[in-house]
Structure formats: C-alpha cells, structure tokens
Amino acid sequence: MFSILTPPETRERSQQEILDEITPKVMALTGARTFGTQEPTIGDRRGGLPVQYVIQAPNFKKLREVLPAFLEEARKDPTFSFVDIDLKFNKPEIHIEIDRQKAQDLGVSVLDVAQTLQLGLSGQRFGYFIMNGKQYQIIGQIERDMRDEPVDLRSLYVRNRRGDMIQLDNLVHLDEQTNPPQLYRFNRFVSATVSAGLAKGKTIGDGIEAMDAVGKKVLDDTFLTSLAGPSKDFTESSSSLEFAFLLALALIYLVLAAQFESFRDPLIILFTVPMALAGAVLSLWYFGETLNIFSQIGIIMLIGLVTKNGILIVEFANQRKAQGLSRHDAIMDASVSRFRPILMTSFSTILGTLPIALALGAGSESRVSMGIAIIGGLIFSTILTLFVVPVIYSYLSSKKANAVDVVETNSARIV
Numbered sequence: 001m002f003s004i005l006t007p008p009e010t011r012e013r014s015q016q017e018i019l020d021e022i023t024p025k026v027m028a029l030t031g032a033r034t035f036g037t038q039e040p041t042i043g044d045r046r047g048g049l050p051v052q053y054v055i056q057a058p059n060f061k062k063l064r065e066v067l068p069a070f071l072e073e074a075r076k077d078p079t080f081s082f083v084d085i086d087l088k089f090n091k092p093e094i095h096i097e098i099d100r101q102k103a104q105d106l107g108v109s110v111l112d113v114a115q116t117l118q119l120g121l122s123g124q125r126f127g128y129f130i131m132n133g134k135q136y137q138i139i140g141q142i143e144r145d146m147r148d149e150p151v152d153l154r155s156l157y158v159r160n161r162r163g164d165m166i167q168l169d170n171l172v173h174l175d176e177q178t179n180p181p182q183l184y185r186f187n188r189f190v191s192a193t194v195s196a197g198l199a200k201g202k203t204i205g206d207g208i209e210a211m212d213a214v215g216k217k218v219l220d221d222t223f224l225t226s227l228a229g230p231s232k233d234f235t236e237s238s239s240s241l242e243f244a245f246l247l248a249l250a251l252i253y254l255v256l257a258a259q260f261e262s263f264r265d266p267l268i269i270l271f272t273v274p275m276a277l278a279g280a281v282l283s284l285w286y287f288g289e290t291l292n293i294f295s296q297i298g299i300i301m302l303i304g305l306v307t308k309n310g311i312l313i314v315e316f317a318n319q320r321k322a323q324g325l326s327r328h329d330a331i332m333d334a335s336v337s338r339f340r341p342i343l344m345t346s347f348s349t350i351l352g353t354l355p356i357a358l359a360l361g362a363g364s365e366s367r368v369s370m371g372i373a374i375i376g377g378l379i380f381s382t383i384l385t386l387f388v389v390p391v392i393y394s395y396l397s398s399k400k401a402n403a404v405d406v407v408e409t410n411s412a413r414i415v
Helices: 015-027 060-076 100-105 110-121 150-155 204-218 229-260 264-270 272-286 293-322 327-337 339-357 364-396 403-414
Strands: 051-057 080-085 091-098 124-131 134-140 157-159 165-167 172-179 184-186 189-198 224-227
Touching: 015 080, 051 060, 051 204, 051 229, 060 080, 060 189, 060 204, 091 110, 091 150, 100 110, 110 157, 150 172, 189 204, 204 224, 204 229, 224 229, 229 264, 229 293, 264 272, 264 293, 264 364, 272 293, 272 364, 293 327, 293 339, 293 364, 327 339, 327 364, 339 364
Parallel strands: none
Antiparallel strands: 051 189, 051 224, 080 189, 091 172, 124 134, 157 165, 184 189
C-alpha cells in the first residue's frame, strides 16, 4: 500500500519521523508480515526494503540448510528493524511413496497407482457432450467431501491384474512436507534474497556491512553473495563517484600543471582539497547527516571550488617572486593581497549554496547533505588556506621564478 503524505509545510513531522512512528505499530500486526519503507530518491522505484542481500548456493539442499541460521543472526543484529526472505517454505505438499514389493505381491503396478490418483484427483477432461444446444465438458473427479483431507488418498481403490479392488492404504505411505512455491536463480545459481529494513539512524552502507558480517559467520566457501535493488544501486553509484573524485583530482592537476608550467605549484594548490574534505565530513557529522550520494557529489564539487583559493595565492606569489622578492616575502605579500578576493568568492559561493542546506522547497530535504558538505568544506578550507598554503609554498616552491614569469613581468613593465 502506498501512502501519499500532505505537503511538508502543512505538517509538523518529517517523512522519516512518520515512518519511525508507524514501523513498530505495523510490525506488531499478526495478520500479515508488514513493514514500512520509503521510496528511494534515486535508483529503483519499484519499492522494497533498502537492503537486499542475495545468497547463492550450489544446490537447493545446502541453501535450505543454511537459511534458518542466516535469518536468525540477521534478526539479532541491531542494524535491522525488519528482516524477510523471498524463498519461503509455505507450500504444503504430500509425497506419496509406493511400497513396490507389496504392490507386486498384490498384482498392482506403479502405473495403475499413478493413473488412479490422476483420474481421481487431477480433474482431467475426458471429453464433451451437448445438451440443449450447449457444449459441456466431461471431467472425472472424486466428490469434494472425499478429497479434502490428505488421509482421503488412502481411501482410494485400485484394481489389480486379477480384477480385485485394493485399497491404496495397503500400498502407499504419505509424507507431508512444505516447500517453496517457486525457486529463484541468480547468475545461474540457486538463490534466496534476504531483505531488511534499517533501524533508526542506520544507512544502506551500514546494512550491507552487517549482512557481510553475518555471511562470514554463517556461510562457508561454497556460497556466493551479491546485492540487488537499492543496495546494488548504492554500491554502483558509490564506486562511480569514487572514480569521478579521482578523475577530478587528476584533471585539475594536469590543467594547473599546464597553466603554471610547473609540477610543484599544482601540488601546493591541491593541498586545499584535504582541508575541504575534513570540513565537509565534520559538518556532516555535526548536523547528523550521512555520507550519501548527494553529499559525495557535493564533495566532488568542492575540489573545483576550493582550489581557486590556492590558485589566487600561488599565482600572485609567483608574480611577486618574478619581481625579485624572496620566496617568503612573495607568499606573505600574496596572502595579504588576495585575502579580500578569497573571502568574496568563498562567501558568495556559501550564500548561493545556503538554500540547498536550509532545505527550502518541496523535496529538497534529500539535498540537505550536499549543501552542508559544500558550505562546511568551504568555510573550513577558506580559513586554513591562508595558513597552510603559505607554509607549503615556502617549502615546495622553487627559490627562483620561472623564465616565463620573468619575461611576462618584464613585458608588463615595458607596456
């Protein structure tokens, strides 16, 4: 059942707060296995629990043996509020075992027993007949009151080769079992998907780590595990963002190396990135946000936003060094001269990102972590840039200016 909430401005509680209140109430219901969940902001919109852990086994027997222990351990873990599985053994079946030796002694073949069960219980169509201009089917079947219980199977009679009627109770043994209505496969292996809801304050990453811990404890080397649904989307997007982060660092370094015609200056500038990352992570922790896809996108944006502060200082210091100042005097003069432009660009970016962090507008709550990461990283890096970059510059920068810088400076003086 999908429930649509009223607009956020007309209610006092958030969507997560409503879900936290509903979850223990619906789980207390005994008429069905009930759980509450939110639709993911991105990824699969077909619903379902956020953590979906696929267990793959070489055969169905081993899978059936290990599932109870796996579910028991998963339900003990405080990371999960609800644990369920798609492979349920809730389909009743009756296995009929024929005593072949006794049937042979009584002159009854296995085929006779099978045909008797088929004709009496399967509702097989024998033909048609027409009455009053309408066609009807001829179906052979025992009366309903004689086939409602498993014990009724033993009341059937089968004719032997001599023409005598033999009751099936003398020939068969009944074994009542329960099996799953259908079997699932994943990557050609017999599989079962364990789905779990997260406890308050837990993330999908926490749920995946908890499932891996349970798997290491319960499963042996013959089992394989994988992810599905929102969990798979989370891991794939996280790995893509990590690659994008590294690619952004490499691209900025190469561009700066070409711009400054130096391999040292880009390293000095990129020292602002760790400070921005530290500020973003501390801000997320302080405001109770998680390191999700949106906050990771904000961190990638920080790479380009914070390096501009280092560019302003390093470029101006190189110009002062080309004019004849020492390395120490050049970086000190650049830090003082570029203080106002650094503050102007940083505060303009912070004010532009502030509406995202304040969650202004419908559906903007999911992007709060992005705004907090950007603002926290900018504030932290802006303050430390004025101290760290000069120190790194005084150690890594060359003592003399590049020849290109001198030529450009001399040309500027002639003009």
